[in-house]
Amino acid sequence: MSGIMDYPKNGRFGDFGGRYVPESLHGACVEVERYFEKFWSDEDFKAEYIHILQEYAGRPTPLTHAKRLSDQLSVDVFLKREDLTHTGSHKINNVIGQALLTKKMGKKKIIAETGAGQHGVATATAAALFGLSCQVYMGEVDVKRQALNVFRMQLLGAEVIPVGSGSRTLKDAVNEAMRAWVSEIETTHYCIGSVMGPHPYPYMVREFQRVIGEEAATQFANQQGGTPDFVIACIGGGSNAAGTFAGFVDTKAKLIGVEPEGGAAISRGSPGVVHGMRSNLLQDEFGQVQEAESISAGLDYPGVGPEHSYLASIGRASYKTVSDSEVLEAVTLLSQLEGIVPALEPAHAVAYLAREAGSEIPKDSTVVLTLSGRGDKDAEVVASLISARLGKK
Numbered sequence: 001m002s003g004i005m006d007y008p009k010n011g012r013f014g015d016f017g018g019r020y021v022p023e024s025l026h027g028a029c030v031e032v033e034r035y036f037e038k039f040w041s042d043e044d045f046k047a048e049y050i051h052i053l054q055e056y057a058g059r060p061t062p063l064t065h066a067k068r069l070s071d072q073l074s075v076d077v078f079l080k081r082e083d084l085t086h087t088g089s090h091k092i093n094n095v096i097g098q099a100l101l102t103k104k105m106g107k108k109k110i111i112a113e114t115g116a117g118q119h120g121v122a123t124a125t126a127a128a129l130f131g132l133s134c135q136v137y138m139g140e141v142d143v144k145r146q147a148l149n150v151f152r153m154q155l156l157g158a159e160v161i162p163v164g165s166g167s168r169t170l171k172d173a174v175n176e177a178m179r180a181w182v183s184e185i186e187t188t189h190y191c192i193g194s195v196m197g198p199h200p201y202p203y204m205v206r207e208f209q210r211v212i213g214e215e216a217a218t219q220f221a222n223q224q225g226g227t228p229d230f231v232i233a234c235i236g237g238g239s240n241a242a243g244t245f246a247g248f249v250d251t252k253a254k255l256i257g258v259e260p261e262g263g264a265a266i267s268r269g270s271p272g273v274v275h276g277m278r279s280n281l282l283q284d285e286f287g288q289v290q291e292a293e294s295i296s297a298g299l300d301y302p303g304v305g306p307e308h309s310y311l312a313s314i315g316r317a318s319y320k321t322v323s324d325s326e327v328l329e330a331v332t333l334l335s336q337l338e339g340i341v342p343a344l345e346p347a348h349a350v351a352y353l354a355r356e357a358g359s360e361i362p363k364d365s366t367v368v369l370t371l372s373g374r375g376d377k378d379a380e381v382v383a384s385l386i387s388a389r390l391g392k393k
């Protein structure tokens with residue numbers, strides 16, 4: 001393999017990435033890096049990881065030709081169906097990999113941060129599967145907003161720890177999880193949920209998600225021949241996009257990441273250091289991290305994985321934004337044309353495609369779009385927003 005998304009030297013993707021952590025965490029990051037490097041090049045480990053993804057999580061996921069959507073938009077759209085995995089999103093790919101690594105490290109406990117609760121539920125699931133104890137840090141605001149996911153985690157045997165510092169949301173949950181990790185490094189692995197944080201996390205999580213892009217590239221070649229003109233995915237921390245892009249970065253396909261207007265770390269942010277990495281983030285003039293705000297809790301992260309900042313800086317991928325109301329329309333569009341109710345996060349990618357078909361995405365282009373998760377979790381939010389809009393008319 002050779003190319004743009006190779007192993008980052010010193011944990012750097014160009015000017016981005018790195019490992020900006022207190023000394024007390026440095027050793028633990030080095031340990032994770034060593035174990036990951038050792039086992040990611042071990043055929044038995046890889047075979048076990050793939051086996052679990054197949055017989056437990058439902059891989060490979062289909063690449064679905066969205067015929068009615070394609071007709072309507074006059075572009076040829078193929079959906080990579082991460083919504084069909086166990087627990088309903090791509091997050092399972094990463095947590096299975098990290099839980100397996102936790103076992104190899106001889107650790108008995110796994111901790112995680114969560115915003116909307118999706119990564120927390122996925123981690124609790126993997127912990128149950130592997131017999132690990134599990135604690136999930138979650139901002140108090142999110143604990144209230146996402147009561148059902150809190151219950152799901154508890155049902156799976158995990159303990160949810162409410163975080164009352166700062167804005168009591170995702171960024172504070174990450175800080176608290178890192179703090180907790182320091183005090184129990186010997187026994188505990190910190191399972192980060194996206195391509196963010198200190199090295200090796202951005203790289204490791206992308207590797208555990210590259211199965212999305214590799215499957216999609218093979219499936220597209222088999223179904224359609226060649227490579228698609230465009231590859232589109234939504235960006236929160238950036239893991240489903242990074243995993244998808246990994247399968248296409250060495251082809252001529254144009255790579256597009258779609259951010260929410262209210263959380264556009266690449267489109268509207270600037271470089272800074274947060275959560276152990278240097279990347280683009282939303283910050284004020286003093287470098288204080290600002291809150292992201294979007295209709296989809298899963299994209300409410302004020303930063304973005306450093307590899308995306310890098311891909312943007314060299315022009316290999318481009319990053320676009322969509323508004324909340326475009327996202328709501330996209331949910332309805334995909335539901336009614338394809339019988340697929342998308343999560344609000346991938347509906348960002350669909351919204352961009354719907355807006356730009358015939359323009360930035362020329363007529364008759366072929367498009368692979370990653371549908372990172374299913375929409376059941378968002379039904380209540382979507383219902384109340386749609387009825388509020390109908391009420392206004």
Ligand SMILES: *Cc1c(COP(=O)(O)O)cnc(C)c1O
Nearest residue numbers: 194236237238239240345372373
């Ligand atoms: C968490 C989540 C995202 C955002 O995370 P990334 O790391 O950017 O992929 C996107 N889609 C779904 C369904 C999610 O649960």
